[in-house]
Amino acid sequence: MRARHVFDERHVGAPGIAHGGAVATVLDDLFGFLLYLIGEPAVTRHLEVGYRSPVLLGTPYLLEAGVQRREGRKLFVRAQGTDEGGAAVVEASALFLVVGLEHFARGGGDAAPVAP
Numbered sequence: 016m017r018a019r020h021v022f023d024e025r026h027v028g029a030p031g032i033a034h035g036g037a038v039a040t041v042l043d044d045l046f047g048f049l050l051y052l053i054g055e056p057a058v059t060r061h062l063e064v065g066y067r068s069p070v071l072l073g074t075p076y077l078l079e080a081g082v083q084r085r086e087g088r089k090l091f092v093r094a095q096g097t098d099e100g101g102a103a104v105v106e107a108s109a110l111f112l113v114v115g116l117e118h119f120a121r122g123g124g125d126a127a128p129v130a131p
């Protein structure tokens with residue numbers, strides 16, 4: 016899966032540079048969208064982010080994510096972000112666990128059915 020992303024002033028850490036937590040959020044969310052292609056609900060159990068270069072505000076980045084392997088309900092996923100010159104600036108790997116829809120009912124929202 017591919018996405019294009021531009022961080023802005025809402026995501027600032029050091030001046031002109033995206034906060035690492037904001038970068039991690041975008042990568043985790045990217046993995047979340049990957050689930051729509053997989054077709055099963057899952058949640059992040061473990062997330063690792065490698066910051067190779069500062070991620071600049073107002074600069075377009077290409078984000079790519081895919082499933083590395085699956086072991087039962089465990090989905091091992093990987094992503095990387097590259098600048099327009101093709102240089103890798105950030106990479107991430109994560110373990111997602113497939114869950115039942117009742118998992119989401121624990122938050123009290125009405126989007127998921129409540130398990131008996």
Ligand SMILES: CCCCCCCCCCCCCC(=O)SCCNC(=O)CCNC(=O)[C@H](O)C(C)(C)COP(=O)(O)OP(=O)(O)OC[C@H]1O[C@@H](n2cnc3c(N)ncnc32)[C@H](O)[C@@H]1OP(=O)(O)O
Binds near residue numbers: 044059089114
């Ligand atoms: C249909 C269309 C789909 C649409 C999608 C919409 C969804 C949108 C969602 C968007 C989401 C966006 C993203 C978000 O924001 S998701 C929000 C953030 N995440 C959470 O809130 C999750 C919180 N955690 C939990 O609820 C539980 O921990 C879950 C349910 C995940 C698992 O609790 P459970 O008690 O069941 O399992 P376990 O904890 O014993 O562990 C399970 C297995 O994992 C193995 N393990 C652990 N760590 C590692 C590791 N580092 N390397 C390798 N393996 C590791 C461990 O050994 C075990 O293996 P095994 O012993 O079983 O073999």
